[in-house]
Amino acid sequence: MCSLERNNIYAGIVTVFTVLLIVLSSIYLPAFFRERGDFYTSFEYAQMYLRDDRYTELIIEYNYVLGYPPSPGSKESLITTIEELSDKDSVVDVVGDGITPRLGINEYHRHDIEDIFDSYSHYERKGSTMVLNVLYLDGEWAENPNVLGLSYGGEYMVLFKETIHKVSLTSSNLGVEDVETSVLIHEFGHILGLVGIGYESNHEDDEYEHHCDESAGRCVMSASVEIKMGGYSEEPPTEFCELCLEDIERIRFMEDDWGVEEHLTILVVGGQAAIGAVWVAVCISPKGKEEYDLYQDYYDDIDKKTY
Numbered sequence: 001m002c003s004l005e006r007n008n009i010y011a012g013i014v015t016v017f018t019v020l021l022i023v024l025s026s027i028y029l030p031a032f033f034r035e036r037g038d039f040y041t042s043f044e045y046a047q048m049y050l051r052d053d054r055y056t057e058l059i060i061e062y063n064y065v066l067g068y069p070p071s072p073g074s075k076e077s078l079i080t081t082i083e084e085l086s087d088k089d090s091v092v093d094v095v096g097d098g099i100t101p102r103l104g105i106n107e108y109h110r111h112d113i114e115d116i117f118d119s120y121s122h123y124e125r126k127g128s129t130m131v132l133n134v135l136y137l138d139g140e141w142a143e144n145p146n147v148l149g150l151s152y153g154g155e156y157m158v159l160f161k162e163t164i165h166k167v168s169l170t171s172s173n174l175g176v177e178d179v180e181t182s183v184l185i186h187e188f189g190h191i192l193g194l195v196g197i198g199y200e201s202n203h204e205d206d207e208y209e210h211h212c213d214e215s216a217g218r219c220v221m222s223a224s225v226e227i228k229m230g231g232y233s234e235e236p237p238t239e240f241c242e243l244c245l246e247d248i249e250r251i252r253f254m255e256d257d258w259g260v261e262e263h264l265t266i267l268v269v270g271g272q273a274a275i276g277a278v279w280v281a282v283c284i285s286p287k288g289k290e291e292y293d294l295y296q297d298y299y300d301d302i303d304k305k306t307y
């Protein structure tokens, strides 16, 4: 009798433990996998900049090749733009010491850029702090020498300041800072998912993917800012149009569909449930019952003997 009760208690403990493990895993594992595997969607990155529920502070870290530092006015405009859009308590920028130019090499490939970010970035996203990494380069983008800026990975922006210099020299009335500010805010727009990155937008340029068709007026997300800059005779735009601002509001509240991290969590939770079920089955198995029966037989015998 005593043994059966003990088995039931074990089974109860295992059940409670398994259920607790499953509940905790379901709550914490998706975020864990997302962070470890970098399974964030573009709008989840955007929300790290726009909202304050995970990160209350933003540091914009600039690194630059010596001779091509960020302009103070452009940095200031980016901070102002972010402050207008985001719920952050604080947005600050820091500028690194400057990177020695690579003699005789004028082109940057993606791996060159990634190596520089790896070597020179001092801050990383952790605790309540979000980090945006911005790199100013001499030379040009190996895949297209006319490109003025790039963004990738939700946390990295590149400005080809030497190319920006060249573009502004071709115009009689554009200053370097005008073009630079426009490109800087444009790249941040891509970081936020504009236009139509990971969602459906009604004003994406037919010809230039992920750029604004300017159907609601001039917009910093126009492809002209980044790709076909030569066309500007007036100051390039530095503000988002109404439609891009509406997209940002949608992005701010988008919710994640099931992704890899949820499927991995299901696998782990399924494993935990299976192990828990086997454990419970062993606790209350017929073997346990048998021991109980034998125990009783023994007593029966004793009873007979003493009788």
Ligand SMILES: [Zn+2]
Binding pocket: 186, 190, 210, 211, 223, 226
């Ligand atoms: Zn662009």
Ligand SMILES: [Zn+2]
Binding pocket: 212, 213, 214, 218, 219, 220, 221, 222, 240, 241, 242, 243, 244
């Ligand atoms: Zn727009």
